[in-house]
Amino acid sequence: MKKLRVATGHLQGCFGCHMAILDLDEDLLSLLDSIDIVRSPINDVKSVPKVDLGILDGALCNTSNVAVAREFRKKAGKILAFGTCAAFGGINGLRNLFSLDDVLQRAYVETESTVRGKVPSSPDIPAMLPHVRAVHQEIAVDYELPGCPPTPKMIRSVLKDIIGGKKPVIPQKNLCHECNRKHQEMYVPKREFVTNAVHAIMELDVIDPDRCFLEQGLICMGPATREGCEARCVKGNVPCRGCMGPTTGALEQGAKMINALASILPAGAMMFMEDVVGVGYRYSLPVSIYPYREEK
Ligand code: SF4
Ligand code: SF4
Ligand code: SF4
Numbered sequence: 001m002k003k004l005r006v007a008t009g010h011l012q013g014c015f016g017c018h019m020a021i022l023d024l025d026e027d028l029l030s031l032l033d034s035i036d037i038v039r040s041p042i043n044d045v046k047s048v049p050k051v052d053l054g055i056l057d058g059a060l061c062n063t064s065n066v067a068v069a070r071e072f073r074k075k076a077g078k079i080l081a082f083g084t085c086a087a088f089g090g091i092n093g094l095r096n097l098f099s100l101d102d103v104l105q106r107a108y109v110e111t112e113s114t115v116r117g118k119v120p121s122s123p124d125i126p127a128m129l130p131h132v133r134a135v136h137q138e139i140a141v142d143y144e145l146p147g148c149p150p151t152p153k154m155i156r157s158v159l160k161d162i163i164g165g166k167k168p169v170i171p172q173k174n175l176c177h178e179c180n181r182k183h184q185e186m187y188v189p190k191r192e193f194v195t196n197a198v199h200a201i202m203e204l205d206v207i208d209p210d211r212c213f214l215e216q217g218l219i220c221m222g223p224a225t226r227e228g229c230e231a232r233c234v235k236g237n238v239p240c241r242g243c244m245g246p247t248t249g250a251l252e253q254g255a256k257m258i259n260a261l262a263s264i265l266p267a268g269a270m271m272f273m274e275d276v277v278g279v280g281y282r283y284s285l286p287v288s289i290y291p292y293r294e295e296k
Helices: 017-024 026-030 063-075 084-088 091-097 101-111 152-163 251-262 265-272 275-280
Strands: 004-009 035-039 051-057 060-062 076-082 128-133 144-147
Touching: 004 017, 004 063, 004 275, 017 063, 017 152, 026 152, 035 051, 051 063, 051 084, 060 063, 063 076, 063 128, 076 084, 076 152, 091 128, 091 275, 101 128, 144 152, 251 275
Parallel strands: 004 035, 004 051, 051 076, 076 144
Antiparallel strands: 060 128
């Protein structure tokens, strides 16, 4: 069988998505029977050869990221936006709340440990983009696999589909569908809120490991987040923070969450007690309609 030629590229992110490929462990060896990875940040080939599949992780934050993404689009038959940074902008996108000048000042001049700081400037340094963007906001993308990072099971399944010539199917429903916690109360129509209190996780002495976080007054992004991660945080008694991004068809993750909360918690209390952007838009601000700050 002819092997699929694959190139991988890293844009802006923590590199965790590339590390997640290594998490395939011995499955990586059998995968290599079907694919040839001819370019990756690990083998440090700078140019992009012609390939069947280009896998890009990370968001677009500077002009070099844009050039790499465009080069991949020219050379690759199909493009997979790999991970939440590539699909939605990810954590990087939170900088869209600030002007680029403010971000650079903060990073290079104002940090408490900086003495006589200066914003670096040279034609050799790629210029930062005014706002962080997801990959599909710059080039056409054929497939998206969200996750911060995607689980090995999802990576295996998506690559298997692509190798087999099929369009990969990623989960469509929200995380509550794959969460085993009891969450009946929030579906019962009634006048009262399910809980009147909204807590930070460290405020509670005991968190019931079997009951829905929302029904205990803890913000969990499950209703507005795509399933597929096997509810890995929730199983560890930590509420979901939404890293799989919005479900298919949701206009935006934060608004969907506020809508979902309206009948469960006093939404106003949630908005004052919690960081609305940091919770609702932590991973998907660049693809949301939440307004970003204009340059001065
Ligand atoms: S999606 Fe998450 S794991 Fe992947 S590069 Fe971005 S921050 Fe890192
Ligand atoms: S809100 Fe969170 S804890 Fe509740 S059912 Fe959904 S994923 Fe599970
Ligand atoms: S539970 Fe939520 S935050 Fe945790 S991995 Fe899944 S989608 Fe991401």
